[in-house]
Amino acid sequence: MASYHRVLRVHGRSVQQKSIECDYDIHPWDILINGERWAGKVRLVGFVDSFFLICYSGQSRFEHGIVVYKDDDVIRSTLQRADVDPAAIGLSVVNKSKVEAEGSTEPPKYFQFESEKGGLDYRITSLGHPIGLKTEYPKSSLGKYEIKLQKGRDRVMKKRIKRGVRQHDLFDQMHDAVRLGIITHAELLGVIIGKTYGGSVLEDVTAKYFDGIAGSGGSKNLSLSGERA
Secondary structure (H helix, E strand, C coil): CCEHHHHHHHCCCCCCCCCEEEEEEECHHHEEECCECCCCEEEEEEECCEEEEEEEECCCEEEEEEEEECCHHHHHHHHHHHCCCHHHHCCCCCCHHHHCCCCCCCCCCCCEEEECCCCCEEEEEEEEEECCCCCCCEHHHCEEEEEEEECCCCHHHHHHHHHHHCCCCHHHHHHHHHHCCCCCHHHHHHHHHHHHHCCCHHHHHHHHHHHHHHHCCCHHHCCCCCCEC
């Protein structure tokens, strides 16, 4: 069987790329995936728009794994291209009141991230599917994933794990865009000014950010057509 690094490369990802947020071994007793505990070594590899959970043996021998999407644009487009009804697989709209408000143009959001106050766990609910040495999957493989994950044993690890599994807000995205070389610090300053005084700068740079992420081999580019997802 191939290494999990090869599986990541098949999906256009690498633990060396700039958009990686975390790359940690997770103790099997520290994580539940849809209420189940995986046997063996579990690796969490988090990126800006998604994260991978990989079960492996030996040094890096891939056994099985999943990808979970964090970006709601990716989630919506994936569901649309695969012609999958989110309600049919148990995904709930987390901003339902805004979506259903009169005259609203708010798109539905499905990603959920919860941090237990005073607790030890993060809880993530989103769209995902199993992964392997291929880029096309039957649409029946798409499903709702509920991840319960301990926050980490030290401050640095906890921070990286959180960035790896939670959705990035607007200013996280701006930081990402500078870090990935999608925009410059000058453009970032323009975003801050635009947000303070109004105008189109914020929207322009946000669009540039998403275009940059998509153009860097992101999960948006996985083949999805017909019975494929």
